[in-house]
Amino acid sequence: MWKKEEPSGLVGGLVAMNILHLNNEKSWRGGERQTLLLAAGLRARGIGSVIACRSDGPLARKALEAGVPVRAIPGNNLGAGLALPRLAREFDLIHCHTGRGHSLAALTAPGYRKPFLATRRVDFLPRRGWFNRYKFQRAAQVVCISQFIANQLAAWGVAPERMCVIRSAVPMPAPGLLTPVHRAAVRTRLGIGPGTKLVGNIAALVGHKDQATLLRAAKGLIARRRDVRFVILGDGELRGALLAQRRELELEEAVLMPGFIPQAEQWLAAFDVFVISSCMEGLGSIVLDAFAAGVPVAATAGGGLPELVRDGETGLLVPVGDHAGLAEAMLRLLEEAELAERLRTAARDWVQRERSVEAMVQAYLQLYARLLSR
Template identity: 35%
Template sequence: MDMHRRLRVVTLVDGIGLSGGAERLAREIVLRLDPERFERTFCVSRWSAAREHEAVEAGALAGLEEAGVRFLGLERRGTWDLTAWRPLISLLRSGADIIHAHKIGSNVWASVLGTLARTPSIVAHEHTWSFQGQPLRKLLDRRLIAARADAFLAVSEFDRERMIAIEGVDPAKIIFVPNGIPEPPPHEAVDIRRDLGIGSAAPIVGTVCALRPQKALDVLIDAAAILADRLPGVRVVIVGEGPERPALERRIGEYGLDGTVIMLGHRDDVRDLIGSFDVAVCSSDFEGTPLSVLEYMQAGLAIVATDVGGIPDLIGDGEHGLLVKPRDPGALAGSVARLLEDAGLASRLGAQARERQISEFDIGVTVRAVERIYEGLASGLTAADLGAVP
């Protein structure tokens, strides 16, 4: 290809708006790709008037047009609504060099459509959600994605191992790309404690996540019941929305924790909320490299997280936070209480976590890695060649 022209890159995600970290990361990467070297299109495959409203409300589309990124929304009416893919197929056939998909659904369709359109390079970005070995997903991974994609981007060593074992991916196709987050712009802090009616002396334990089974918030609520006995006045704040909310609210009521566990739903002031936490928690059953944990690290918070997936790649136990076994509310409560009762330890771990996030998990590190992969694939290098380059 003509290396003097911009590479045409299409990023494919299933949804955007109140979605989780993978979609946010995809958007952050697209926004920061060098516009002098890359012609960028951001495609959302499940789009509608309602989803557009949700995305606008969440600020998910902010900055795309200003950055020169083309947006393409496909109004799919169901999984097998094949006609909805026509605009994307046309775009790919018009000269796209790379299609970069995120998560299982988009990876499947990118593998199929990229092959049909003869797109030179197909990149599958895995974020752990598909890594559970379900028979259908395993079949799709092995027969479609593993066979068709030119490169797989893994966000952790755990994910790389699961790709090989469960999805049957050729190890030579896998490239490790660390997740990163941007430094937030300066702004005037808001007194969230006052807004929430929480006194200055009450410790706040918080988490930010989509309310899905994966996040094991039932375990966090169980831990809150233990904490409330040990530290009267403690507040546990859960920020996020999702299908598990009714079940979680019932669990809170059964424990009599109304007022102790506070569910805030979707919020636009997440940065201020995180800044109000004394201890941040990630109670997940499985994870890749969760952006929420990176945000806690960036804020210099004391963190308690489950020892699963890529989390140990972020947090050294006793060095950048405390790690606990999954589904152990007693251990979770004990580690949280330890940090709340030892301000010196909490401060030290938080400071070391922030230092590590800045040096190793900044969005600039992620974007530079992705740009190198794009240009390498376009020049004829393989994923094996690129994976060997630091």
């Protein structure tokens, strides 16, 4: 197993750094949230950080609300490719937060002659071909958010010296989001009464999140516990197929699917159990949010999830696609109060200690300094 952790620790001479964060996705998912957390954290330390993104997307709006400057780039590849070289010349370092941004930076690098790094957040292998080989060779550094991703890229052919691991982080929730009043308000909005157990999932409705397995697990659990309801917060290309599966399984009353909810992580404390059923997952930062909210977690062992959910220590873990095992794990967390309390307490302590935004920002600062000192 290849392993290289980026060292933490502040370094001197960083105040003059000016970083451009490139993220031209049109949606708001975990990667966009991590982009904003990092940029805002850097600015809080006096480091120049600007986000280059689509002007009509949620990242631009949320960045401005957080006090992070935004530079608009077109959503189409041609327009973004033309705009990036002019924009990049104003900065010391370009940080690409998406695969598409990585490709754009590699294509246009001769036009701005500044170093760039790329954060890799997905666990599927890049396609074979000269351009993908070129773009990984061109990046000054590839940051992997999990050891699983780093191992995948090493096996694919990325040179170990070009990679390091800096894991995603989350802020601890505001105390007001953990109160009984907030919990009751969220459950009321969902139509969930005080005597009902609520199991929640927050994820895009796409293939690798595998909510099809989750629905089968829900069917098995509800057959044993009639007082349980599920909510799946998210939207995506498989919404129609999942609604049809829900209907076929006769789960229309038991499984709520209200769609995408902005800042859905603020609803976590209303859940009795958080479940994630992904067959592939770069890391699964929403699990960190569940840990931080003190919600016990049942998960499949997809991608980087086992780096967070250590079976019997910070949650319960089952094989990918094992709907019966997932149903059993959720049932245990609902019925074994001492187990659920032990796991959620250990997970919350761990995320507060090991996955703080401050630690992530510190690790990136160390990396930026190393790249700019070359």
